[in-house]
Amino acid sequence: MLKRLFILANLTICSLAVFSQVPIQVMESGHITIKAKVDGVEGNFILDTGAGLTVFTKKFFEKIPHKSPVDGGFTAHRATGERLDIDLYKVYDFQLGALHKSEDEVSFLDINLGGLDGILSLKLFEQQPFTIDFTKKELVLETERSLSNARMSGERIPLQLEQSRGKALDIFAYFRVNDSLTLQLCLDSGAGKDVYRFNSKYLQKLGLKAIDSTERKSEINTSFVSKTYRANVAKLAAERSPSIAVTAFRAQFVDGLIYDGIMWINWLGSRITVDIPGKELVVVK
Incomplete structure (x- = not known):
């Protein structure tokens, strides 16, 4: 999958989320989509816990008002072993519900994702526990209290x-x-x-x-x-x-x-x- 190209890195935490729910959609293909904003521009993204890296489509990337190229790049490998050399760009003010990151490093590709604007990796949630609720079709940003309740109600892996x-x-x-x-x-x-x-x-x-x-x-x-x-x-x-x-x-x-x-x-x-x-x-x- 092209998602192995995607990068999201060096996120600066502006504020940690309070307990909140963000609507998600589950596609027939099994993919989870969720809305987020970058520099005030809203997009609809695939939530991909296996991507490792995050990218935007070129069309979405060009809508972002403030961005700048990063001097360094990133070399990754797809799961099949194929090598990828990726350019990085800095963008600002990444928001998903109550979760806010002030500064991100991202990449983009000139691809068509069927109307979606890119793929979000787990880097966005590095310090923020979250729950995917397939019944209620929502992503929950957990607090310490709600996370403690979740631990008591489920199997821990x-x-x-x-x-x-x-x-x-x-x-x-x-x-x-x-x-x-x-x-x-x-x-x-x-x-x-x-x-x-x-x-x-x-x-x-x-x-x-x-x-x-x-x-x-x-x-x-x-x-x-x-x-x-x-x-x-x-x-x-x-x-x-x-x-x-x-x-x-x-x-x-x-x-x-x-x-x-x-x-x-x-x-x-x-x-x-x-x-x-x-x-x-x-x-x-």
Whole structure:
């Protein structure tokens, strides 16, 4: 996905959010969209916990009144291993509900996201716990009190953070696959509906047989080709909370995937609280 290009970095906290709810939409594709403002300009964005980096479309970027190029850039790698060299720009006054950041570093791409204005990464919430409520269709900015209540009402899953030079942030957790392997999976709300991807080396380790395989050229560097196999998986469950599980699903196994695996998060529960400072996920089924 092009989202691996996206960057949001070095956010200066102007004020922490008070408890508030921000409306979200859940697309048929499984993607979560939410509105935010940059320098007074409102946009509609994909909330992507697996992007690591954040970007705007060129069309939205050009609407922002105040921005300036940053001297340095950022080198990232897509999950398939493809290298990306990214230019950075500084923008000001980033607002999502009551959450306010005074200064951001971003990038942009000349792409069409079907009317959406870009993708927001977890860097925006580095110091702000939040809850995705799929029933009420809202994102809740948590306070210490509401976060404490959330912890008591749900299953708690430890998170591991991958932070790259203060410019990118991804979250991971351990899951058991077929009651056989314990793998560290990237929790990726931007992966799309029913997407479960594993490194292809686990096909053999799990004793699975591929149904078929496909090759796909990168949208950016057409000389870069990734190969994917499909296979049926019997069970996937959170290591510390085995009641959080999905059974009998079809997964993708990708050659050269840089992680053990990547999965969408919507299936985990009706409410998912992401607490980056506390390094944990709280799930209510």
